[in-house]
Amino acid sequence: MSLTASLDASSVSAAPGEETAVPLQVRNSGATVEEYRFEVVGACAAWSAVEPAVLSLYPGDTRTVSLMLRPPRDATVPAGETPFGIRVVPTGEQGETVVPEGRVTVLPFTATTAELVPRSSHGSRRGRHQLAVDNRGNTPVTVRLGAQPGTELARVAFDVAELQVAPGHAEFGRLRVRPAKRMWRGTPVTHPFQVFAATQVTEGEEPVAPVLVDGSYQQEPLLPRWLPRALITAAVLLIALAGIWYALLRPAVKSAAREAVTPEAVRSAAAADKSKAPDGGGTAGAGADGGAGDTAGADAGAGASKPTPSPSAEAEAGTGAGAQDGAxxxxxxxxxxxxxxxxxxxxxxxxxxxxxxxxxxxxxxxxxxxxxxxxxxxxxxxxxxxxxxxxxxxxxxxxxxxxxxxxxxxxxxxxxxxxxxxxxxxxxxxxxxxxxxxxxxxxxxxxxxx
Structure with missing residues (x-):
């Protein structure tokens, strides 16, 4: 074979966002001048190249080219070891292709961001938020969630203490802000607070500063501002209705009742009692102007004190309940x-x-x-x-x-x-x-x- 090629290092490490060169020795053992092309094969081909891409050698000459590894600093290239090969193809003799092989280890890096959704909340009992943590590194991370209230008048608590975030993904941690004391009335109070997402690192790795996000919760009173005015208005309305009843309606009702007890009504009631009694016409006649009138008035009063409910009212009361909305x-x-x-x-x-x-x-x-x-x-x-x-x-x-x-x-x-x-x-x-x-x-x- 008139072509030999070898890597100076078969295993190399590459940092994301940086450039790493791996020397490749190429020797023309043939008797003629030959031109060689280089192709990178493997998963790293998208971010690798050989410089120069074409090399001409005289017989017996040896030259060095460089494999340039440029892994991007994002989540598309995961951390870890990846095999690769460099295909050396002679332009004149296609059959004498040589493929030196090696391994590149992409180093891990950590990059996390966080955002509070929404930034501010309000309510009388609690405020609800979500902390969105985005992993923009190339390795899975464990993020510890925590909070520090700006004052001692509100408590901040997360539903979970940690989040597992894969590369290129985002996870959400729910949190609640509760006031230390209830506020029945008054002006709303704003409670500032600060939450953080701290990335946990293993031994030997550089510590990563936690991501801090500011938020606020506005505590509102349990009793709305319009409630006292509504109560005063309702009390004034009730007093007005009571005054109208005692001043106008009640005297009119009493007058109508007295006018209903006429002499004709008294005589008709006495005649009805006389027809029911077996004898005692004189006694009944003597008491027609007195006892009969009292009896008629008592009967009328008894009839007015016990009204009979109408069938339509009972039907409406029985069908008044409507269907409840779904949960x-x-x-x-x-x-x-x-x-x-x-x-x-x-x-x-x-x-x-x-x-x-x-x-x-x-x-x-x-x-x-x-x-x-x-x-x-x-x-x-x-x-x-x-x-x-x-x-x-x-x-x-x-x-x-x-x-x-x-x-x-x-x-x-x-x-x-x-x-x-x-x-x-x-x-x-x-x-x-x-x-x-x-x-x-x-x-x-x-x-x-x-």
């Missing part, structure tokens, strides 16, 4: 979409409403951490576009709807990305694709049985 459950979801430049749009579904339910969409958070350029469209339901944004106009943006957006059963909430230009994060290499994240929240409500 409501707080629901959240997230999705991440990547898209290449010039490849058309790319979409993903964050949530699909199950059968027999309706989703009430109230909160949307869109993140553009790389600073990409293009468009993002958030759709809810069949073909309903909720948001259409330009990526170059924001890094993160949140929306909260007072009137929920209803997504019926079978409907989907999707995010569609059209990438025009990939952004460049500060202090890092330009990623290969656009990458955006969507977090949504709302209420999943079971449809009523009808």
């Amino acid at each position: 409501a459950t707080p629901t959240s979801a997230q999705v991440r979409v990547r898209d290449s430049v010039g490849g058309g749009t790319n979409a993903a579904t964050a949530l699909q409403v199950p059968k027999g339910h309706t989703f009430q969409l109230t909160d949307i958070v869109v993140q553009n951490p790389q600073g990409d350029a293009g468009t993002v469209v958030i759709s809810a339901g069949t073909n309903s576009s909720v948001l259409s944004l330009g990526l170059e106009n924001f890094r993160d943006s949140d929306y909260h709807f007072v009137t929920p957006i209803l997504v019926p059963a079978g409907g989907k909430v999707t995010m569609t990305i059209d990438c025009r230009k990939v952004g460049k994060p500060v202090g890092a290499r330009t990623p290969a694709r656009c990458s955006e994240s969507l977090f949504l929240g709302g209420t999943m409500r079971a449809d009523s049985a009808g």
Whole structure:
């Protein structure tokens, strides 16, 4: 064989974001001048190259070329050992191809970011937030969550103490802010606090500074401001109604009752008593002007004190209860979409409403951490576009709807990305694709049985 090639080091380490050179010795053992081409094979071919790419050697000459390893500093290249080969192809004699082999170990690096969603909350009893932790390194990390309230009047607690985050993924940790004391009335009080995400490292690795995020919770009084005025208004209205009753309506009722006891009514009542009695006409006649009138008045009073309920009122009382609405459950979801430049749009579904339910969409958070350029469209339901944004106009943006957006059963909430230009994060290499994240929240409500 007229060609020999060998690597100076068959095993090498490469740091993400840096350049590592591996020498390759090539010798022409033939009798003619030969030109050689070099091709890198293996998983590292995307971020490796041989310089120079073409080499000409006289017979018996030996030259050195360099294999340049440039692993990107992002989550696309995982940490660990990767085999590779360099195919040396003679231009004149295609059959004498030589492939020296080696191994490259990509060193791990850690890069985490965090964001509080929402930044501020309010309520009389508690405030709810989520801490989104994004792993932009090339190795899985364990992140410890913690909080430090700005004052001693509020307590901050996470649902979980740690998060396991894979490379290129984000995880969410829920937290609650509770006031130390209840406030029945008064002016709302704002409680600032600070949460952190601390990445745990193994022995021998450099410590990573925790990511700090500021937030606030506004404590509102349990009794609303309008309640005292409403109570005073109700008391004044009750007093006015009582005055109208005693001043106008009650005297009119008494007068109508007295006018109803006429002499004719007394005589008719006496005649009715006389017809029922077996004898004693004189006695009955003597008492017609006195006892009979009293009896008639007592009967009339007794009849007025016990009114008989009408059948229609009883029917309405029996059918007044309506069907209760279906149970409501707080629901959240997230999705991440990547898209290449010039490849058309790319979409993903964050949530699909199950059968027999309706989703009430109230909160949307869109993140553009790389600073990409293009468009993002958030759709809810069949073909309903909720948001259409330009990526170059924001890094993160949140929306909260007072009137929920209803997504019926079978409907989907999707995010569609059209990438025009990939952004460049500060202090890092330009990623290969656009990458955006969507977090949504709302209420999943079971449809009523009808």
